[in-house]
Amino acid sequence: MASKPGVLSDWPWKSMGNFKYALVVPGAIYSTYSFIRCKDENERNWFMFLVLPFLVFRLIHYQLWISYSRYRTAKGNNRILDKSIDFDQVDRERSWDDQIILNGILFYGAGIVLKDQFNMPFFKADGTLIILLLHWGPAEFLYYWLHRALHHHYLYARYHSHHHSSIVTEPNTSFVHPMAEVLAYYGLLLIPTLLSVYIGKANIVGVFIYVTVIDFLNNMGHCNFEFIPKWFYTIFPPLKYIIYTPSFHSLHHTQFRTNYTLFCPLYDYVYGTVDKSTDSVYENALKREAESPDVVHLSHLTTPDSIYHLPLGFPSLSSKPQVSKWYLLFMWPVTVWSMLLTWVVGHAFISERNAFKKFKLQAWVVPKYNMQYSSKWQRETISKLIGQAIRDADKKGAKVLSLGLLNQHEEFTRNVELYMKRNPQLKIKVVDGSSLAAAIVLNSIPEETTQVLLRGRVSEDVYVKRVSRC
Secondary structure, three states: OOOOOOOOOOOOOHHHHHHHHHHHHHHHHHHHHHHHHOOOHHHOOHHHHHHHHHHHHHHHHHHHHHHHHHHHHHHOOOEOOOOOOOHHHHHHHHHHHHHHHHHHHHHHHHHHHOOOOOOOOOOOHHHHHHHHHHHHHHHHHHHHHHHHHHOOHHHHHHHHHHHHOOOOOOHHHOOOOOHHHHHHHHHHHHHHHHHHHHOOOOOHHHHHHHHHHHHHHHHHHOOOEOOOOHHHHHHOHHHHHOOOOHHHHHHHHHHOOOOOOOOOOHHHHHOOOOOOOHHHHHHHHHHOOOOOOOEEEEEEOOOHHHHHHOOOOOHHHHOOOOOOOHHHHHHHHHHHHHHHHHHHOOOOEEEEEEEEOOEEEEEEEEOOOHHHHHOHHHHHHHHHHHHHHHHHHHHOOOOEEEEOOHHHOHHHHHHHHHHHHHOOOOOOEEEOHHHHHHHHHHHHOOOOOOOOOOOOOOOOOOOOOOOOOO
């Protein structure tokens, strides 16, 4: 929330939760019914009929960016900012999809009110080009000055500070704004579409490509890792003034008063608001190598839908304890596909990174589920995956690898001990939950203590007859 929330800061459907998606249902029903009922092929409104599939495509597009961005920033190569994302930011950015619902309402509303104008042809090459040129011309220019106005202390405190609360950005940061601000942005971004409708050049593919390009560049600018190679600008130097980079916009979130442009840096260069460190930040991010963790926690999947609760999964689920959600039932094709993929993936994958003072921690996931851990014929495969993870963590310079719950199974820990004995060159230490608990207890005992009494059921791993200090 902005520091001094202004008028129309909150979205009107905020209290509806995930039921807010029901707001596009009337438009979807009306357009589908009209499409089916129309007998004349030339009169059928394909634009209205395809709005719902396009909104679903937009949601998938955003989710892919979110997952890939979190994976890349966890690995560390080409990462721009090192700071971690706090829980307040995660909670604040749950509303990233509100603008997609607004997009659906606007498209359906325009299609009903301007029925004839929005019954557009499927594709016009010149119309598509005109829409994109209108964006990089008047829309970008007007956005630049709107953005500078939003940094005036009056508007910044009431609206734009909400977006700038996120210093380290993610793709879902890109459209997290108060409603009034999003309405202003949509007013600008509708200029190319409405002008193309006015001159008779609007087409379905052109409009959908335009929105997709906006989504792609918006997500790219907030992804917190650099991936545009130098040769991209070397081949055609003017591209530097036409397309920005993730590091270009990242500087706007850290410096606030520079790099105002939406996607086209030309206006920052013209009006002298380019950050002086733009080129150096870009080059340093490209040179950055993958992070070497101090500690790796080797976790695993649990239920089939646990894939959505990983940090790489749905942001709204990954920040909460795992609870089954009814709407995940509709995700069964993706769930089945992800389960089949675990049979193919041959190594643990990184899921999350954290920092604690000087220590860098990473969470890796063994791509196996509870039911696979329970299967005897899968245990040899899992043991190999754990062994490979130990070897990979050692190569990366990790000092400690801790085993997640099911990875502590007696058979696996025994195999780990044998693996470590057969590979004495490994410098990494492997610990399980019991070892960590024992270490915490030992370190909490005063140095002058000579005897310790343990009560209750004690396993061999934590049974201590004598306490000694090194």
